[in-house]
Amino acid sequence: MKRTLCCLLFFLITANSRAASGGYADQGGRLNKSTAHADRKEGTLDGNRISTLFYNYGSIGDWTNRRVESGVYPKGANGHSYFAEFTPVIGAEVVDRLNQRRHIFSDGASSSGVADGRPTGGFYAFEPLPGYADENQPYIAISDALDDNQDGKPDSWPWRWPDKKNWYDPATGIPYWNGQYGAFIRADQETYYRMNDYYNDEFKFLPSKTDSTIRGLGLEIAVRGYQWAHPAAEDLIIWTYWVTNNSTTDYAKMVFGMYGDADVGDDGDQKDDDAYFNKTEDIVYQWDHDNKGAWGGPPAYFGFRYLESPGDPLNGKDDDEDGLVDESQADGIDNDGDWNPTLDDVGLDGLAPGMSGYPGPDSDGSEGNGRPDADYVLGVAEPNFEMSDNSESDQLGLTSFTAAAYPGIVMDNDESVWLQTIPGNFSEIGQTVDLTFLYATAYFQMPPLGDPNNQRKFAIALVMGEDYDDLLRNAKTMQKIYDADYNFAKPPEKPTVTAVAGDHQVTLYWDKRAEELTRDPIYGKDFEGYMIFRSTDAGFTESYVITNAYGNKIFDKPIAQFDKLDSLEGPHPIGLDGLQLNMGSNTGLRYTWTDTSVQNGQTYYYAVCSYDQGYDEDFYSRGISEIPNLLPITPSVCAKRIRTNVLGEVIALDINTVKAVPNAPAAGYVAPTILSTLVTNPTIRHAQGAGTGYIEVAPLDPMKIIDQTEYSILFDDTTFAKTSNPHTLFSVLNNTVQKKRLIADTTAVALGHTHLYRPSVLVKDAATGAVMQNGVDYIIREEIGAIAAVPGGAMQSGAAYEISYQYFPVYASPYIAGEEMNPFFDGHKIVVVDHPLAPDTLRNSLTRAGWFRGNALKQAAEQYKVPYDAGRAVCNYAGNISTYIAGGVKTPVPFDYHVVVFDQTVTKAYNNKPANFLVFNATTGDSVKFVFQDVNPAGVLSDQDIIVPLLNIGGRYRGTWQVKFWAPEDSLVLDITTRTWVDTLGIPHIERDTTVVATIPRAIHPKAGDVFNLSITKPFTAGDRFTFTSHAPYIDRQKAGSDSAMNRIAVVPNPYVVTAAWEPQHVFKSGRGERKIDFIHLPAQCTIKIFTVRGHLVATIEHDSLIDDGSESWNLLSKDGMEIAYGVYIYHVDAPGIGSKIGKFGVIK
Template identity: 30%
Template structure:
């Protein structure tokens, strides 16, 4: 947007009377008791704010910071919203709002107002106890919360619902989003409302001229328990300010924060001359109460963006400073002056008019070419549209079957009703008012459909930025601070562009847009973005003041703004759990991101792609922040684990780069929901952050990089943790406590199972297991085929099959299903797909996702069943016979067999009556060389399937006449073992399972003896009737004998202590000291530790009351008086609180 100066001091009378009753919420007067503080930290920009509209607050530590990690520095000392107005009064208290009367009346009084909230320079009462400015309103946050309403903190939302129209409430339990019920596009949003009712300037007893914006309304009328100025008249100019802050963590937008202000005139009068603006106090490189006297800045007229930087690029603590950009975005509009203020080809468009009729493609367009250029349209894009949709971007839905509702397979477009939620959204409960009426709808105070009215930034005839000043910070309270209303008004309201030409110093920037009328009941808007980048100082100090990275980020800021603050959002945030172990940390997470992600910019499809797990030893994840762009600037974290969908989207997302770097999408590994980190040290604290990410969007005007969740750890000024996001865990692995025996698992007898794959249930999370619960594992079976394709011509045991899933049931809790894997849903590559056979099957080694604190590992097959040499061999006997499975046909009969030898020569005689289709072990037909009707002194049984009497079916035996002698010669011939089937009166060969030859046994005269048994077994999948049962047994929290033997394992780490150690948490604030730590290991969970000097002087006592399994405790190395201990030798005494067992030891502190 080009800089445009428009000054309208007096409006023509033809536009007089544009006001209307205010139809939004009937708020009480703002109250200091409603004041709440928050921090926006939804990306790399940290910004402290109050719900008074004030942003940042020097000299608070970390009132602003970029980047929000250990390398970041302060950027802003304060930002004030400026709302200025001139009010004309006659006869001491009668407002004059008629432009003709204002222009012609020669004896009017003029009152100047600048409404704001700021740390200094405010108007106050005579006692200085009450600032006369903007105060927050009750009703827009949970009064029991210390935070304003934050989108990522449901506990901060008003429990009974959000203020709507008048005294009505709406949408309890859901976010009151800019676009509707529960609609959250940003990674983090905040939302609050303030008003100027407490401003009593010009309403004092001694004031000759007074202005009552809401005559007859007093502070406390709506909320009698107001804590300040109760009973005084509603003051100020009668404005209501609705504020939203937005942050996106997408790599392209994570260095920017947006603020949007809806400013309404809720008074009884039109305000004829109004201006909106900002006061920005630069603070580049500051830290706490350090000053910033070396800043310099520049203003870019084309981008409406000021940017400033530290002259030497060095901030507090010697840290490198970035630059601060401040982009002026949305401005108020004048919808009644007959001028195309924003040069978009439309005149006097507005955002609060109702749609009444459909008009032609060219209707409402004053300058066609400007319109097409501004909205990037071709003439053929023009269409019939509703009259109030001046920019023609509202999209009707397609009710294909004409039933008056949008079904799941129909596109609702923007016709989603007043709640902003349409079919396909997770919180869609059915049609609401306005949905599927094929008309854009808007109801002030309640809701609005997308791309229309209040949700559409383009539906306003915006003035643009009309004023900018960059100047040295004045002395506190001096002109032009806000208490000097007239001078401050003239600074930001009157058209001017004044760049700074002095020396480097502490700078103030003011931005303004005006002058315009704000009619009674009407709302206008202003918005801005704070953004940051690293730049080369040489370029900044050149005549071009080049900042290429910042301007690239401004491009994305503009995209977000022009998309009505609808930008790509990352997948649903997963919930991470961390379980400390001995030398390991077990991390698990839910599947919310996989299942419930929806991307509005892709018409609601699930664009989830994968997970990344980050790990650090500091609260800012500095360990992980190792990725850099082509300029060497930090650009991201490196995960310790990543998994992604097997969907072909892998490698670098090169369609969207940031300074030459692409987002890595993964390598088609498959998804899992756990990770075990064994690269840890007991006693050291680790910080883990899990993010879900999508695959980005290619093909837009600006390609969008994949987006991932943000990691939030909120710290106070002492760097103590106040809050963490649900995808962050802080964990310290530890040795088990002395005397502790963990929970265990016992498997029930598995001998009755047909399948024999190795299934290993194991305990993953000690805190989540359910002691004394019994579980059952069943298996899904898929038939791949049969050796004999026709059922009447095959053995009933002829089956080639695989397992393609399994289920786990909690028997104790009524056989409830607690876990399942199927071809439709499985982690990682637990299931594989055979393209030729078109079937799914178990991978060779698979591990389940966690469930109820447990996990199952299955050691499976390469594909289908196969011979198992380890399970095969002599059970009784040792004769050197050879048993060779059929290379092809055995897999169709993968059962357990036993060859039983007897003393009877004819214990078994061949039964098959046909030699057709008999093959040897090499899968060659031998039907011409088969001898039938032979007698044997052994038989073969199928042990896998006993009948109802417990008996086993015998397999048939035939002889392969190897030397074609026509006689059965044990020293020469092979014996084929196989299944048969009966057809008619004949018995046919169903398939060869294995072949036996006795050549070596005959030659060595070591033939099998009677009662010898040889087993032939296969690795085979489970069948549908198999069920594996196991039970979880509880932990033994205190085993006395184990405790007694474990006390000798107690250690002090490090010993000796020298200066510091890795367990001590890092601090980023150079003004804070690192906290000391010494660790006792293998201690009882409940015990007392007393520490003495070598001479016996008592130093400190530690009372340990750990969880039953935790066997460590840290000591802060302070005496009981809170003093640091001196170097020397120390004695410790440990006494178990359960058994009284004791242990003495010593340790040294060198420095």
């Protein structure tokens, strides 16, 4: 068992684009020495309920200097800061150039009074290495960074990782995540950067004999942060530090430590903190003495744990007492024998088949070779081997712990730090003070560059708990994560969500990436459904109300939920601290939802979170899971993240979170309508083909609709005659020709759209107009929408070309059974309903099977030249249509047939029966042979007769469909007589007698001119094509200027009494905070003037909005920036060319 003494304080697309265009530029030559402050960046980890600022020079938090909330818990507007700063502290004993014994430490501290400041400015500290984040933006690389600039790469990532330049998608040039365990994201949120101590020139010591510019100890540190959103792990952050000795010095006495300054109770209440060291649980925890924070409420418990200590594989001892001496993560040996070839032989990129981004087997041959592999230069290994296996380290454990009231531990005195970290130094913890801590492991040897043992690792964890017991439960989860090599159940990918605000409603819609890209590293494809959360604050505190058995809040209550149709519903069988997650009620998956319980003018935040199935022992046998014999676990729900600044203002939304303010549209707004094939005058035109299904295109996001754009709907089927069409796909083609000017490259260049229509692609030399040839001069990647020049072809890299093309916004969708599962496009959603090859009982009376009547009969009579009498009754025989079967063989065909009745025998059937009718193929217009089963051999169509149209297949006629006619039964006229009598016992009796007195015929027999429509529903095939034209919303100026429209203009609330429900949370220390009223139902452009009742102008507001928003807010400040007085105010709205409105509102303070 490891002796890890732990401390918890309560605490492309263009693969080689030019740098000028924001693309990849090789920075490999800059890695020897960083550019110090010029490369400093910041980041925020907020992947679960803890949110904290951190820097790429080692510091976690910055309350002292910038007064920025650090270690906020719970995340959001109602959270509070729990620490000022944490930083790794790393040092060694050396002999300098003056032959003096020195102790040199570097750290990332920046707090005044603690940091080791340089007299000339700056610090004797770690500095970041360049290239590990995009240099054109200020943030550290975060695994779930957004792609706001739409270049295909998450904005904070570099185009190429300096230490793993080949980790990118060769098809697109987009980099993979630089993960410790492979080219994938292991936690729900990760960060990665590197720093070194090369600028720490406080002492006259040169660590490298080959480079005199390197100072400090010549150490380079790879830093990673991990967060998980699973309810069991949502209250912790783990940080790992891989330290490499890049010097030529062999250090005999190394010290790795961590400094922390926790302030439980937030700023202003940090001087009454207590702490305690629990040796049984290896925990030091910190809490507020009077359980009252600076805000007046009870604070949480805050923890920091020294989770993993550095190992020493060189001292000949079993330091961690696990029975193995000097196990190492760099000896090429699977020390503990836990590498499993079935599960772990995935190659050095860590990507296995079925994982998102899997590019195929590793090119270096490491995947599936039957042996564990590691690359000590890249610092990667297969699972459960070397640096990917925490248990392959002979950990020393915690050897010192110092606690002191702030500022009792400072970094500007290296000798003092050395004394505080001497092994065996465990100080007493002072109580009811502003506590700071320093934890360390010492001493151990660290060989120089070139030695396989020149790397060491340590890890710490920040953990929160609502109370002491909650903290201990979270600590146990943390230990499980460590034991699993920082692996934990991973929720599905986040869906990409869009919000459409309307009048008293908000519509959300999202994609299917959570289903398509999800494969848990342990539990496989385990996606289950979506939960929707809503709140009026960005921290979702309103939905965070579900508690566990201990009364601790642990989960959000969804406002809506959609899950797969399977056997998993209701409470999950595996609970977490007495809480069982509701898995849904088998609603079926949906991708749109409209919230109609909203108030206009109120800001709402929504999150659509995907969740997985969890696992129980019978999930494999029940068909829920694809993998047997896994450890039971509660379900995981993906994170929801909205970033705010210190004022509570939203500065960034994650892909699955949105902000919406419902309001009425501008006056005169005309919404787009649903397009359909079903209406009398179809707005979706059937340009060609015989398919009888229907299509509906509905506006989903009106402001994204491109006006007057023509689209085609095309089909691709793989079979001809079948009763259903499970393999038919459909695509939507945007018929507008897209044009783009580009600079050619032999690496793929993105065109801005995917799924190009190859026949439409035309590439010309921009200078000469010469047409380039596909496959000769360029290669087009239709599926990803990219083009690359062919080396040696006429298309030259660096030259300009003009390309035109069409594309499919919906491509090869299989959803043709009415499912609302098709991709959304250009503000539309499309529903396609295919029909089976079967008798038509589905459509309207003009097209479905039966005898023609009215105008349809008149048209048929004209076509077949038979008599038509509008006044006579049409035959009322029922026609029972079915597939004809001969010898067990069916030959259904996608043809309609017309049976046309004449007044005499006009032909003989194929079976030589005379017939007074002909059968026509209504689809082709040709007459066809048929079999006539004449029950009453009279040569005329009558009751119970059967007609079988034939089709010549390979020179042989085969029956297709058959129709059997049934005449309605005659009606009977009955005479019912009643007789009442009493028996001898006095009991009355009633007798009835029924007599048939007449028969009334009901059958109307076929006559000349009657036409029976043997109608068949037909599946869509490649021969079907539909077209439609989009119509964007617009303003009807006449409607906008009408008296009724202008009279709807109003102020809400009216009167304004003290506050309004939609005003944001007040986050200021003093003052009133933001106030506002809304003018509603405004024209899209107008001027609002506000006056006192005496006519003095108070404020002027220019309203200029999109047509879907007819509201304008006013902050109740005058044109001079002063708060207005209470009273009555007059407003005047003037919309040139439309009209004006005068009204009044009141303000009551």
